[in-house]
Amino acid sequence: MTATPMKRDRSARHAAPVVARHRSSERTPSFKPSFRALGALAYEGAKVSVAAVDLQSGQSVFAVDERIVLPTGSVGKILLLIEVSARLTERSLSDYVIVERQLSDAVADSGLWQHMQAPSLPVADLAALVGATSDNLATNALLRHIGLAAVRRRTESLGLVRTALLDVVRDSRGPDHAPQLSVGSTAELAWLFYALTHGHVIDPATSQRVLGWLSLNADLSMVASAFGRDPLTHRGVDHNTWMVNKTGSDRGVRSEAGVLRGPRGGLAYAVSVHFDDRDLATRLRVMDALRTFGADLLEQVH
Numbered sequence: 001m002t003a004t005p006m007k008r009d010r011s012a013r014h015a016a017p018v019v020a021r022h023r024s025s026e027r028t029p030s031f032k033p034s035f036r037a038l039g040a041l042a043y044e045g046a047k048v049s050v051a052a053v054d055l056q057s058g059q060s061v062f063a064v065d066e067r068i069v070l071p072t073g074s075v076g077k078i079l080l081l082i083e084v085s086a087r088l089t090e091r092s093l094s095d096y097v098i099v100e101r102q103l104s105d106a107v108a109d110s111g112l113w114q115h116m117q118a119p120s121l122p123v124a125d126l127a128a129l130v131g132a133t134s135d136n137l138a139t140n141a142l143l144r145h146i147g148l149a150a151v152r153r154r155t156e157s158l159g160l161v162r163t164a165l166l167d168v169v170r171d172s173r174g175p176d177h178a179p180q181l182s183v184g185s186t187a188e189l190a191w192l193f194y195a196l197t198h199g200h201v202i203d204p205a206t207s208q209r210v211l212g213w214l215s216l217n218a219d220l221s222m223v224a225s226a227f228g229r230d231p232l233t234h235r236g237v238d239h240n241t242w243m244v245n246k247t248g249s250d251r252g253v254r255s256e257a258g259v260l261r262g263p264r265g266g267l268a269y270a271v272s273v274h275f276d277d278r279d280l281a282t283r284l285r286v287m288d289a290l291r292t293f294g295a296d297l298l299e300q301v302h
Contacts (some may be wrong), residue, residue, distance in 0.1 A: 030296070031052070031062040031293075033292050033295065033296055034050070034062065034293040037292040037293070038050060038064060038271075038289050038292075038293065040285075040289070041273060041275065041285065041286060041289055044275075045275070046273055046274065046275035046286070047065075047070055047272075047273070047274040047275070048064060048065065048271075048272075048273050049066055049067075049070050049185065049186045049270075049271070050062065050063065050064045050270070050293065051064075051186040051189070051270050052268070052297065053194050053268045053269070054266070055194060055197060055198075055259065055261065055266030055267060055268060056265060056266070058194060061267065061300070063186075066185060066186045066187035066190075067187050068185060069162045069184065069185055070183065070184070070185075070253075070255070070272040070273075070274045071180040071181075071183055071250065071253045071255070071272070071274055072163075072183060072189070072248045072257075073180075073181060073247075073248025073249050073250045073253045073254075073255055074110070074134040074181065074246070074248040074249070075182060075189065075247065075248035075256070075257055075270075075272075076163070076182020076183070076184065077130055077134060077139055077165065077182070077246070078214070078246050079154070079155050079163070079164070079182075080130070080139065080143060080146065080165060081127055081210050081214070082155075082158075082201060082202070082206070082210055083146055083150055083151045083154045084123065084127050084146060085127070085202070085209040085213075086154060086202045086206050088124070088209065089202065089206045094123070096122045096124070097145075098120045098121070099123060099126060099142065099144075099145050100141075101113065101119060101137060102141070102144070104140075105137055105141045105144060106137065106140075107136040107169045107170065108136070108171055109169075110133055110134045110135065110136055111129065111133050111134065111137050111139075112129060112132075112133050112135060113126075113135050113137040113138050114137045121138075123142070123145070126138040126141060126142050127213050128213055130142070131212075131214045131215070132216035132217060132218060134246075134247070134248075136169040139168070139169050140168045140169055143168050148165070148167070148168070158192075158195075158201065160188050161188075162183075162184060162185035162187075162188050163182075163183065163192070164184070165181070165182045166178035166182055166183065167180075169181060180250075181250070182248070184270075184272070186257070186270035186271060186272055188270075189257040189270035190257065190268045190269055190270040191268070192257070193244070193257055193259045193269070194259070196211055196259075197244075197266070197268065214258075215234075215235045215244050216235070217244070217245055217246060218231045219231070219245075220234070221247070221287070222247055222254060222271075222287065222291070222294070223256045223271060223290050224245050224258065225287075225290075226291045226292075226293075226294030226295040227241060227243055227260065227294060227298055228241075229241075229243060239302075240262055240302065241261065241262045241301065241302060242261045243259065243260045243261070244258055244259050245258030245259075251277050252274060252276060252277040253272075253273075253274055254272070254273045254275075254286050254287070255270075255271065255273070256269075256270070256271055257269065260298065260301055261301060262302040263301075263302065264300065264301050264302060265300065265301050267301060273286050273290070
């Protein structure tokens with residue numbers, strides 16, 4: 001019997017709240033430091049969107065302009081990983097199918113494959129590279145093999161209307177290219193991690209495989225910098241917390257989506273900031289605000 005994919009439906013997400021066993025009834029969610037830090041960025045002219053959702057109830061606990069669409073950089077690669085994982089589950093694709101890199105896939109910046117000698121790798125290894133280092137070369141090779149149109153169809157089938165992977169990764173974008181690699185709303189991205197965590201994206205096997213790839217992510221420089229985890233080894237439970245995240249960076253773009261669990265409960269979250277990256281001081285203020293948001297998330301679950 002095939003499980004029905006969970007679509008982003010309001011009635012499904014707004015079920016009756018279930019209180020976590022170890023959660024104190026006295027604590028009220030407070031994100032005042034995040035509101036001040038992110039609000040200061042907005043006051044300076046940045047576009048800010050943020051959403052946090054309780055993992056038990058699916059209820060929103062913090063949101064600011066969560067439905068606006070902003071650039072999300074490499075966060076959109078999650079949608080590619082979902083399509084790859086779904087095909088592995090359906091057995092229409094094998095983990096061991098070998099994909100060769102081609103000159104047309106070549107791109108700089110993030111990733112390890114461009115620095116490796118191996119001219120080809122299995123599909124599952126490429127997905128792991130995307131999850132671990134947001135590997136641009138592996139992303140382009142998978143997109144060439146899978147097809148961007150298939151990723152878009154899968155995205156739409158999940159009910160995501162404000163979130164999309166728009167293009168392959170490029171060193172530069174011309175007038176004939178999509179202006180961004182990906183875009184999204186934090187409401188949809190937080191929901192996506194909520195659904196992945198509950199095994200509702202396609203089915204439990206597909207969801208868990210995607211979370212497994214993302215659990216390798218070495219970028220804890222933004223929101224997750226507040227979680228106190230080792231960037232190179234954080235797959236398990238540490239000090240009673242567990243996390244998975246995906247980040248996206250571009251000039252003037254900082255975005256992150258993920259999930260954080262602790263003894264007091266769990267939250268799925270997403271935040272995107274689109275700003276004028278005019279100097280280092282401005283960028284550091286953005287990073288500080290993202291860390292503040294992370295500290296507030298940790299305060300709620302730990």
